Amino acid sequence: xxxxxxxxxxxxxxxxxxxxxxxVFILSLIxxxxxxxxxxxxxxxxxxxxxxxxxxxxxxxxxxLAAMWxxxxxxxxxxxxxxxxxxxxxxxxxxxxxxxxxxxxDASRWIKVPLFGSFQPSDFASLALIINLASMLSKKQQNxxxxxxxxxxxxxxxxxxxxxIALTNLSSAVLxxxxxxxxxxxxxxxxxxxxxxxxxxLLAGAIALKLGVRGETAKHRVMSFINGTELPFQAKQGRIAxxxxxxxxxxxxxxxxxNILPEPFSDFIYAIVIEEYGWTGGIVVLVLYLVLLxxxxxxxxxxxRAFGGLLSAGLSFDLVCQAMVxxxxxxxxxxxxxxxxxxxxxxxxxxxxxxxxxxxxLSVSRGEQEENWGQETxxxxxxxxxxxxxxx
Numbered sequence: 202x203x204x205x206x207x208x209x210x211x212x213x214x215x216x217x218x219x220x221x222x223x224x225v226f227i228l229s230l231i232x233x234x235x236x237x238x239x240x241x242x243x244x245x246x247x248x249x250x251x252x253x254x255x256x257x258x259x260x261x262x263x264x265x266l267a268a269m270w271x272x273x274x275x276x277x278x279x280x281x282x283x284x285x286x287x288x289x290x291x292x293x294x295x296x297x298x299x300x301x302x303x304x305x306x307d308a309s310r311w312i313k314v315p316l317f318g319s320f321q322p323s324d325f326a327s328l329a330l331i332i333n334l335a336s337m338l339s340k341k342q343q344n345x346x347x348x349x350x351x352x353x354x355x356x357x358x359x360x361x362x363x364x365x366i367a368l369t370n371l372s373s374a375v376l377x378x379x380x381x382x383x384x385x386x387x388x389x390x391x392x393x394x395x396x397x398x399x400x401x402x403l404l405a406g407a408i409a410l411k412l413g414v415r416g417e418t419a420k421h422r423v424m425s426f427i428n429g430t431e432l433p434f435q436a437k438q439g440r441i442a443x444x445x446x447x448x449x450x451x452x453x454x455x456x457x458x459x460n461i462l463p464e465p466f467s468d469f470i471y472a473i474v475i476e477e478y479g480w481t482g483g484i485v486v487l488v489l490y491l492v493l494l495x496x497x498x499x500x501x502x503x504x505x506r507a508f509g510g511l512l513s514a515g516l517s518f519d520l521v522c523q524a525m526v527x528x529x530x531x532x533x534x535x536x537x538x539x540x541x542x543x544x545x546x547x548x549x550x551x552x553x554x555x556x557x558x559x560x561x562x563l564s565v566s567r568g569e570q571e572e573n574w575g576q577e578t579x580x581x582x583x584x585x586x587x588x589x590x591x592x593x
Contacts, residue, residue: 216567217562218562224492228489232262236255236546236547237251239459239466261549262552265552268554269556269559272563273559273561278508280561284329285333288326288362294312295323298312310323310369319550320549323369324554326365327377328557330358330359332512333358335515336508338511339511340508345389352394359398360404363377363381364406367409368409376519377519380519382399383514383515384511384515425536434463436533439458439472442475443531445458446479450476450477453477457476458476466546466547468527468540469531470542471528475531483528493559494517497517497562500517503566510565512561517562519558520559523541524542527541
């Protein structure tokens with residue numbers, strides 16, 4: 202009896218793809234364990250305790266889960282109506298951040314909001330662009346090759362938002378641009394027009410490198426990685442953590458590099474995962490993200506509406522691509538980017554917007570499940586009526 206009540210509660214409150222829910226809960230648990238292990242040095246510098254940071258991080262995890270729950274309860278089609286307003290709002294927010302934002306490591310990426318803390322407008326702008334691009338493509342499927350009415354607005358928005366983000370965060374802009382390319386490819390945009398988008402991206406990137414606050418840093422990191430002559434300090438310490446982790450790791454809370462690595466609770470948290478839980482733990486985390494990508498793409502494949510499919514595919518790719526970049530940097534497959542590990546790294550607005558993104562994916566899968574259930578119910582009712590008619 203108790204199990205049936207639990208199942209009923211789950212059916213009513215945790216709708217959509219159950220596998221995605223499980224993956225998110227597992228990654229959230231891993232996040233609490235690894236962040237608690239890696240904030241000791243930060244707590245010492247701030248003259249506080251690691252438990253305080255654990256409590257703060259746990260509260261942000263629950264806030265992200267709450268945002269995901271609310272987002273999955275809303276019909277995903279409503280996000281199409283909100284996306285254009287959000288996109289217009291993101292432009293002044295990004296400009297304000299560039300000029301008056303809080304500067305950390307010579308990059309102004311955050312805005313201080315009273316009673317709320319730091320807010321990163323690039324997360325808001327990225328989500329708005331992905332939703333709006335999916336919306337525009339779904340509405341223009343019948344005249345997808347119309348340059349003036351369809352493609353020019355998409356190219357302008359992609360170039361403008363990615364360019365503004367690139368002024369302070371080049372790696373995030375590149376990932377967002379790649380996501381836009383994927384959405385447009387799935388949305389049947391001809392390859393010749395995708396080439397135009399590449400040109401727009403290269404132009405925006407060149408301007409960002411010239412005018413942006415982190416252009417020289419980005420070029421230095423890329424050249425150091427290509428030449429292999431000068432390994433940055435954080436990359437060197439991250440590889441030490443990976444190399445000493447072994448198969449099963451040193452055990453929870455036994456990391457040594459956490460006291461040496463810059464940002465071990467954020468950019469290089471995957472190094473702490475491997476050092477403490479070994480390659481076994483690292484592979485488990487990698488598989489969880491691949492499962493998340495698979496289920497998001499499955500929701501896109503099963504969607505009978507173009508908007509739902511494009512939306513789920515774009516958001517899934519964006520999240521998992523960011524995770525792959527973070528993990529690739531840690532193991533030495535790419536230059537340092539400063540990308541956090543979604544759902545695992547300690548963060549504020551990133552955790553909330555990640556929760557909203559996954560909630561929208563769940564909303565797409567929930568909508569398709571309800572539609573399929575409705576069709577099956579209608580089919581059964583039709584069969585019953587036919588049987589009753591024959592009996593009469």
